[in-house]
Amino acid sequence: MDKNEYLDLYYQMVLIRLVEEESAQLYQQGKIGGFLHLYIGQEAVSTGLISARQPQDRVITAYRDHGVAINCGISAKQVLAELLGKATGISKGKGGSMHLADVNKNFWGGHAIVGAHLPLAAGLALGDLYKKTDGVTICMFGDGATNIGYFHEAVNLSKVWNLPVLWVCENNQYGMGTAVERASAVSEIRQKADGYGIPNSRVDGMDILAVRKASEEAIAAVRNGSGPYFLEIITYRFRGHSMGDPERYRRSDEVKKWQENDPIGIFHRYLIEQKIASEADLSEIDARVEKEVQEAVQFAENSPEPAPEALFENIYVDN
Ligand SMILES: Cc1ncc(C[n+]2csc(CCOP(=O)(O)OP(=O)(O)O)c2C)c(N)n1
Ligand SMILES: [Mg+2]
16 A cells, blocks of 8 residues: 555544544534434444445445445535435435435445345345346444344355355444343354355454455455355444443443554554654644534535425336
């Protein structure tokens, strides 16, 4: 990677962090309806993973989707406007936090039902196999999703049909208030892939370069026709499951310990220590992101609500 590529990864992670911090404030001001699940702490996962994809590779995820959308090229403006339910949002203000999507950027959403997008990912991958493209479907989901029936059905079928899909489990240690060891029969989630004969590995999700390298290798293997691959990425959500979570299920010293391993801080130190970037380079990015996010908030707040007629639009696909 050249210097600009390193700096771009840093930029994307800081952008996600600030968009999420702003979202939390907007939520507390009552400007965002419904649930809001923040990605703070997990930025290195999607930034490293999606930096390894080619444009023909599809990305699909669950409801913790703001960061994933940004990594797929959706702007902070379009994300924040969507969170505020505005017509200028990426889903025209009708999807909200859990339903960001832009098929033109090969980002297939944001899905609210735990595990339900895994069969969709299998279907997308089947489409690519059928049409003989060399696209890989990258399907991201949480540790909790791996205890759901849909997970097992989709993962099994992916091996039976040798689908070009990369299964990516973001193991952030909890599904709502339930710790992994209380809900999963195996502590290493990747072991579930063994049951379906799918090659798998586990990587530190606080180290963006480790995520990127593992993702590049996994995507290349899938693209080369060897069938599905399963990557477990170890991470932690620094905030509650969603806004308003009293977090009675975990100790504050546990949260603090993980926060000392902040993926942005780790990468910042690495860039300085390796003399890839200077403090001035990184401060310039921090300032640029701050400005970009403030402009995005203004844009979202000043944008119009969807018109009443919009209720009847985007119901059916026009062919
Ligand atoms: C089928 C279904 N069951 C239950 C829920 C309620 N629910 C929402 S998020 C969640 C936890 C999922 O945890 P995980 O997959 O680890 O994702 P994370 O929130 O940690 O990113 C649950 C049980 C749901 N949305 N869908
Ligand atoms: Mg989880």
